[in-house]
Amino acid sequence: MFHFEPDPVPPLLSRLWLVGCGAMGGALLTRWIEFGLAPAAVTVIDPKPGGLPAGFAGALVKDAGAALALSGPPTMLVLGIKPQMLADIGPSIAAHSGEAPVLSMLAGVRISTLQDVFANASIVRMMPNTPARIGKGMTALFTENARADARAAVEWMADAAGRLIWLDAEEQFDAVTGLSGSGPAYLFRFIEAMADAGEAVGLPSAMARTLALETVVGAAALAAQSDLPPSRLREQVTSPNGTTAAGLQRLDGDGLLSSLMRSTVRAATERSRQLAAAAEGEQTRGGIASPPPQGLLL
Template structure:
């Protein structure tokens, strides 16, 4: 619980992901008076939030104990320029895709940095967040863990280079699943169902199957076999899904492309940090 959490906590960027985390912190007892949201166009401030909301670091008063970065990676140079001088002494937690802790250290001239990769099911406490903070004091690691626990499962990474793959799998992954639900519903329509029925069946099938996979103690492979009658309907469908390794190849390509994009975002942030160092 975060009832006793002492801020100030500055959340810089309150969009889809930052807003989801803020809503979970509040549900876990974090008091609004401990939070300052800094965002010129906040998209997802939770209803009823009574903390401070300002459009830039210049408009925020005092100094934070903790700063959570929730802007798009492309905004990082602008944000760093206006923020770095204001946050000396704070622990910096970044959720930015791609951007490495070394890059953040250069841009913000600081040492205490944690990197996290949450995902949007965090908004209902069903997320999974990868955490990284090489060399952080134990108290900082405990604070990071405490902040992300209300969002769902947490997993510490020891090797920062794994963040690209993690981002491609669990950070982006909810979108793949949502796309699958859409496509399954569309396929149901193509097979003759009306849109409402196909949508409802697709949604209930994916949520039910995911809950069963999580709760049954069986492997996904065993659960799949339990659905699949020899020469039955499921086998006929799976023969298409897996024909010539189609599904595996599609998902490998999907995750590879997302991981490559993560590395490209990292390179762009590095270039910005180098430009700052050269200025």
């Protein structure tokens, strides 16, 4: 029987600082530990960690000063805070983390902005998505100056979460955010809408939900495993003048669905650009932003 062994943990992850452990940070940390990262190698910096893995045996501290006193300087620094908080807490983190490579999950915050804070660090940007929590995520990566060992460490971390892709240009991040970063929410909403529609035509609520969910799961698995493009798979299940054709005509008549998805992804992409501009503005003003009411962490 085939037994999968994860790649050895890169030496650069021997002292990892995770700044922010909300839902996404916690999901990734869980995967890294399951993939072989020793909890003792991790220091989480977060005054109120909402996503800390159950039974986490690593260190948990409130600020960078405490982290430095407890574990020494990091060999890798991961930023999981909200973009608005970079100007407020970034300088303190930078002052205590030395020249450790930085892996940033901050949506919309460009490398040039990060470099203003972490002047001597090599920086990699990443955009994961929520299926990372079960090892089915899609992570986009980009760097301008990261060393080979930093790239290898980042690839190990992304592999633990699912699949990865290196972008050709940093400008692609806004579109990646709008498509795969936000995409799981679109699909969750679609499942919800399908279940509601099934209930509306007479199915019990629980049955409609199961049918909608398993239909999406199965169709996605088929699309992932097939050599055929989605358009061809769609054609195979669509008989002329049949039930599927009738449904598709309502769903996508005159390109309605394509138009809706374009506008949806465009809106999320534009918001990513706005976040980048806001982060650059707050950095220029020296960090005058106040913490958002929903918390600080991703």
